[in-house]
Amino acid sequence: MVIYGVTFLGACYIIGQLIGDYLAKLLGVQANVGGVGFAMLLLIVFHDFLHKRHFFPAESEKGVLFWSQMYIPVIVAMSATQNAALAINSGVLALLAGIIPVLMCFACIPLISKLSNKNLSADGNSL
Amino acid sequence: MEILYKFLDKNALIVAFVTVGGIMYLGELISKYVLRKKIPGSAVAIFLGLVFAYMAGINSGGEKGLADIKGFSGMSLLGGSMFRDFAIVSTAMGASFLLIKRTGWVGVLSLFLGIFVSFIGGMALAWMFGYQDAKSLATIGAGACTFIVGPVTGAAVQASSDVIALSIAAGVVKSILVTIGTPWLAPYIGLNNPNTAMIYGGMLGTTSGVSAGLAATDPALVPYGALTATFYTGLGCLLCPSVLYLLLEKLL
Numbered sequence: 001m002v003i004y005g006v007t008f009l010g011a012c013y014i015i016g017q018l019i020g021d022y023l024a025k026l027l028g029v030q031a032n033v034g035g036v037g038f039a040m041l042l043l044i045v046f047h048d049f050l051h052k053r054h055f056f057p058a059e060s061e062k063g064v065l066f067w068s069q070m071y072i073p074v075i076v077a078m079s080a081t082q083n084a085a086l087a088i089n090s091g092v093l094a095l096l097a098g099i100i101p102v103l104m105c106f107a108c109i110p111l112i113s114k115l116s117n118k119n120l121s122a123d124g125n126s127l
Numbered sequence: 128m129e130i131l132y133k134f135l136d137k138n139a140l141i142v143a144f145v146t147v148g149g150i151m152y153l154g155e156l157i158s159k160y161v162l163r164k165k166i167p168g169s170a171v172a173i174f175l176g177l178v179f180a181y182m183a184g185i186n187s188g189g190e191k192g193l194a195d196i197k198g199f200s201g202m203s204l205l206g207g208s209m210f211r212d213f214a215i216v217s218t219a220m221g222a223s224f225l226l227i228k229r230t231g232w233v234g235v236l237s238l239f240l241g242i243f244v245s246f247i248g249g250m251a252l253a254w255m256f257g258y259q260d261a262k263s264l265a266t267i268g269a270g271a272c273t274f275i276v277g278p279v280t281g282a283a284v285q286a287s288s289d290v291i292a293l294s295i296a297a298g299v300v301k302s303i304l305v306t307i308g309t310p311w312l313a314p315y316i317g318l319n320n321p322n323t324a325m326i327y328g329g330m331l332g333t334t335s336g337v338s339a340g341l342a343a344t345d346p347a348l349v350p351y352g353a354l355t356a357t358f359y360t361g362l363g364c365l366l367c368p369s370v371l372y373l374l375l376e377k378l379l
Binding site for chain 2: 009010012013016017020023024027028029030031032033034035036037039040041043044045047048061064065067068070071072073074075076077078079080081082083084085086087088090091092093094095096097098099100101102104105106108109110112113115116117
């Protein structure tokens with residue numbers, strides 16, 4: 001049934017987010033630490049586990065796939081509720097502090113990905 | 128009119144579904160007929176969302192974009208962190224654990240580097256604009272990480288409220304720039320594979336920006352970028368008010 005997929009997704013979400021909240025408490029941080037990430041890892045691992053044992057029929061998968069197809073609409077709703085007016089109207093420093101570090105980070109991405117590619121191909125050779 | 132507003136408020140989430148569907152359709156139309164499919168419909172729709180948010184913010188003076196307009200309050204539920212995170216988690220269904228494991232350590236490296244680069248960049252700009260005290264510098268530097276790290280850091284180091292407001296604004300600018308900029312910059316930084324997507328998520332870290340930016344670039348990469356990005360804000364809230372702030376205080 002479709003609801004089983006939604007339940008499975010919801011359970012991964014709740015457990016992952018709770019891990020993120022408790023981890024934050026443990027570290028003394030005022031924000032969730034990686035809750036979504038833990039939830040995603042749980043989903044990947046448990047889905048794999050259940051799928052291999054035929055406990056995850058296609059009908060249940062629909063309950064998860066529906067939400068992954070709702071992803072872009074949810075993001076559109078999110079962008080429509082951003083404080084865009086604040087971003088544009090709050091002065092030069094806010095604009096620059098939002099723009100320049102982002103460009104610096106973008107510039108770093110090819111460098112790190114080169115680094116990791118070297119590492120990956122080294123791994124490949126050793127296999 | 129009153130009956131209508133009451134009805135819309137009572138059925139806020141359904142109204143939001145219809146509204147978002149309308150925006151997506153408009154995005155598709157513009158993509159097809161105006162831009163000749165050079166920019167995908169979803170990217171146009173995300174951008175349209177920002178335009179509506181701007182117009183609504185100017186009109187209402189509120190902080191929640193379209194959700195501050197009467198009758199559209201459901202947009203803040205559909206576009207809020209609960210549905211956003213739920214939908215992000217669901218995209219993991221198609222992700223490969225093997226690929227994630229292989230990029231693992233580089234993802235962690237990119238998280239730290241992303242926070243350092245943003246913090247230093249934001250701080251240097253604040254310095255150039257005349258801020259000299261460690262509290263303000265750290266808060267604005269943290270704001271250049273995300274719009275959550277900024278105020279959390281500001282509150283922790285007791286920065287003044289106008290500096291905290293500035294740090295939030297910088298974070299919001301970042302998230303919007305990442306949303307709009309990613310599809311344009313993707314070809315130049317090789318953002319077309321899960322490996323780079325994980326590094327991208329760690330370097331930029333703003334969950335809203337990364338998730339929207341990847342959605343507009345290639346939805347298949349969303350789970351990889353989101354996975355690393357989700358650790359960024361937490362790590363930023365950990366590092367900025369502590370290690371980075373103390374370092375800064377020492378240096379001054």
